[in-house]
Each structure stands twice: as C-alpha cells, then as structure tokens.
Amino acid sequence: MSTPEQWPLWEVFVRSKNGLSHKHSGSLHAPDAEMALKNARDVYTRRSEGTSIWVVPSSAIVASAPDEKEVLFTPSDDKVYRHPTFYEIPDEVGHM
Amino acid sequence: MKWDICDPSVQYLLHLGDDALILGHRLSEWCGHGPVLEEDIALSNIALDLVGLARQYYQLAAERVGGGCTEDDLAYWRSDREFRNHVLVEQPNGDFADTMARQLFFDAFHYLQLEALQNSGDAQVAAIARKALKETTYHAEHSADWVVRLGDGTEESRRRMAAALERFLPFTAELFTPAEVDRVAFERGWGPDVASLKGPWDHLVLEVLQKATLERPEVPHKLLRGKSGIHSESLGFLLAEMQSLPRAYPDATW
Numbered sequence: 001m002s003t004p005e006q007w008p009l010w011e012v013f014v015r016s017k018n019g020l021s022h023k024h025s026g027s028l029h030a031p032d033a034e035m036a037l038k039n040a041r042d043v044y045t046r047r048s049e050g051t052s053i054w055v056v057p058s059s060a061i062v063a064s065a066p067d068e069k070e071v072l073f074t075p076s077d078d079k080v081y082r083h084p085t086f087y088e089i090p091d092e093v094g095h096m
Numbered sequence: 097m098k099w100d101i102c103d104p105s106v107q108y109l110l111h112l113g114d115d116a117l118i119l120g121h122r123l124s125e126w127c128g129h130g131p132v133l134e135e136d137i138a139l140s141n142i143a144l145d146l147v148g149l150a151r152q153y154y155q156l157a158a159e160r161v162g163g164g165c166t167e168d169d170l171a172y173w174r175s176d177r178e179f180r181n182h183v184l185v186e187q188p189n190g191d192f193a194d195t196m197a198r199q200l201f202f203d204a205f206h207y208l209q210l211e212a213l214q215n216s217g218d219a220q221v222a223a224i225a226r227k228a229l230k231e232t233t234y235h236a237e238h239s240a241d242w243v244v245r246l247g248d249g250t251e252e253s254r255r256r257m258a259a260a261l262e263r264f265l266p267f268t269a270e271l272f273t274p275a276e277v278d279r280v281a282f283e284r285g286w287g288p289d290v291a292s293l294k295g296p297w298d299h300l301v302l303e304v305l306q307k308a309t310l311e312r313p314e315v316p317h318k319l320l321r322g323k324s325g326i327h328s329e330s331l332g333f334l335l336a337e338m339q340s341l342p343r344a345y346p347d348a349t350w
Contacts, residue, residue: 007132028133028134029132029133029134030134031245034241035241035245038138038237038238038241039134039135039137039138042134042137042138042141043133043134043137046137046141
C-alpha cells in the first residue's frame with residue numbers, strides 16, 4: 001500500500017455561505033480527487049463550516065517566489081493615488 | 097438491570113440503538129490509530145454519528161421505560177445478554193481492511209434498514225430514521241470507496257481486502273434472519289421484514305465488489321443470535337471497557 005508520504009497533497013477551499021467566495025482552509029493528503037473531497041469534508045467541515053468545497057492538487061498551484069517579493073510588491077507602496085481616497089464622499093451617502 | 101425493559105417497543109429501540117452504540121464504540125477505538133490523519137478523523141466522525149444515533153434511540157427507549165430511567169442506564173447498566181445488536185458489529189477491528197469490510201456490510205444494511213424505517217408506524221422511529229439516513233449514506237460511500245481502492249490497489253491491499261471479506265461475510269446472514277425482536281416489529285408495523293432486505297443488500301454489495309475487482313467469497317454462514325442476546329466473547333470485553341467508568345463511579349457526572 002502506498003504510504004501517506006506518496007499520496008499527493010491537496011489544497012482545500014471551503015465556501016461557508018452562498019454568495020461568499022471559497023476561502024483556503026488548509027491542505028491534506030489523499031490518493032485521488034474523490035477521496036480528497038471526502039477527506040476535506042471530514043477534516044474541514046465537521047463543524048458545519050461549509051456549503052461547497054474545492055480541492056486542488058497543490059502541485060497545480062503556481063506561487064510567486066519569496067525572493068521576487070520586492071520586484072513584485074514594493075513598486076505599489078508609493079502609489080497612494082491608486083487608492084480611491086482622493087475625493088469627498090457626501091454625508092448623505094453614509095457608510096461605504 | 098433494575099428497569100423493566102421487556103416492552104416490545106423498548107426491545108426494538110434497544111436493538112436499533114445497540115447496533116449503533118456497539119459499532120460506534122468499535123470505530124472509536126481507531127481514534128488516534130488511523131492509518132493517516134485524514135482517515136483518523138473520518139473514522140472518528142462516523143463513530144460519533146453512530147453514538148449520536150444510539151443516544152436518540154436510547155432516549156426514546158428510556159422515556160418509554162419511564163420511572164426516571166435514562167439513556168445512560170440503558171447503555172451502561174445492561175449486561176451482554178441484554179444487548180440486542182448483531183454479532184457482526186461487536187467483532188474486533190482487525191486491520192484497516194477488516195474494519196472497512198465490516199463497515200461495507202453493515203453500512204449497506206443500515207442504509208436499507210433506515211430507508212424502510214422512514215415509513216415506520218412508530219412516528220418517532222420514522223423521524224430518527226429520516227435524519228440518520230443522510231449520514232448513513234455518507235458512511236456507505238466512505239466504506240465502499242475504501243473497499244474499491246484496497247481491492248483494486250496493490251497486491252498486498254488486495255490480499256488483505258479479500259481476507260477481510262472472507263472473515264466478515266459469514267456474519268451477515270444474521271442481518272437478514274428475523275429474530276423475535278424483528279418479527280414483533282414487523283407484525284406491529286414498526287420495522288421492515290429484514291429478510292426482504294437481502295436482495296437489495298446483495299445488489300449494493302456486489303456492485304462495490306465488482307468495482308473493486310474482488311470476488312464474493314464462498315463461505316458458509318454462521319448461525320448467530322445476537323439479536324436474542326447470545327453474543328460472541330468480544331462483546332463482553334467491549335462492554336467491560338465501555339461500562340467500566342460509570343460502574344466504578346456510579347455518581348460521576350459530566
């Protein structure tokens with residue numbers, strides 16, 4: 001039998017309510033997609049946290065590299081004009 | 097025990113509850129010992145579902161016994177002769193394939209039993225069955241998934257799965273052999289004729305075995321009378337552990 005170390009890793013995304021987006025809950029090992037879905041149900045929705053589950057092979061996720069952090073993210077630090085804060089909101093609009 | 101539990105409807109509730117409690121207890125023994133973390137949680141969830149179901153039957157039974165009888169009295173203060181579960185569910189876990197074979201056989205039966213109990217003439221039993229059918233559907237999928245994967249897996253998993261089927265199949269005849277408790281329940285319209293569940297059960301199990309590329313073993317059936325209180329020695333050991341705390345400390349509270 002294959003050991004858990006040989007089972008692929010899956011990332012689990014759970015939608016807690018209709019209308020909300022799926023959020024990353026964590027990861028788990030499973031031999032195939034169907035079992036990953038069942039395991040996700042048992043591990044991440046046992047306290048009725050979910051209405052829908054996605055599982056994705058972790059290997060299918062393309063992540064940004066930590067050493068590219070500066071190149072990717074610091075340029076936006078000094079561009080405050082990208083935030084929509086440069087106009088007045090009339091009081092009548094209330095909380096936005 | 098000090099309560100009179102001879103009433104036929106109480107006996108039937110105990111039969112239904114005992115299957116759930118004893119199997120739930122057996123599965124809880126996997127907690128912390130599952131082959132992988134994910135499966136450990138899955139087995140514990142199923143164990144909790146079953147113990148929860150047992151509580152519903154026992155609460156109803158205790159109410160009908162009356163005089164202050166509680167669900168705990170029924171779970172902890174009956175001796176093995178007073179338990180009405182099938183001998184299949186009290187069998188020790190063995191390895192993971194053994195547990196999955198036992199689950200497959202029981203889950204398929206449990207599913208069909210609850211499906212029939214939804215139309216029970218005992219309205220309270222029908223309500224419990226309707227609620228439990230959903231989780232039992234999941235239990236049946238879980239065990240079927242594993243039997244398929246182990247059967248159609250590696251050489252070793254296949255060998256173990258085939259041996260597990262051979263070990264537990266002889267216990268399944270009791271599921272479909274009416275005992276006194278079944279006959280009374282059927283006559284009064286509380287429960288199904290268990291013999292009639294055999295055909296659909298064969299169909300469900302065979303479908304899984306075909307997917308698992310496993311043969312149904314040719315093994316002689318055991319003549320068992322768990323539903324009449326005649327159990328294997330395993331139940332005694334199980335109860336000794338399960339009942340030890342309330343018996344040693346009868347005044348203990350949560």
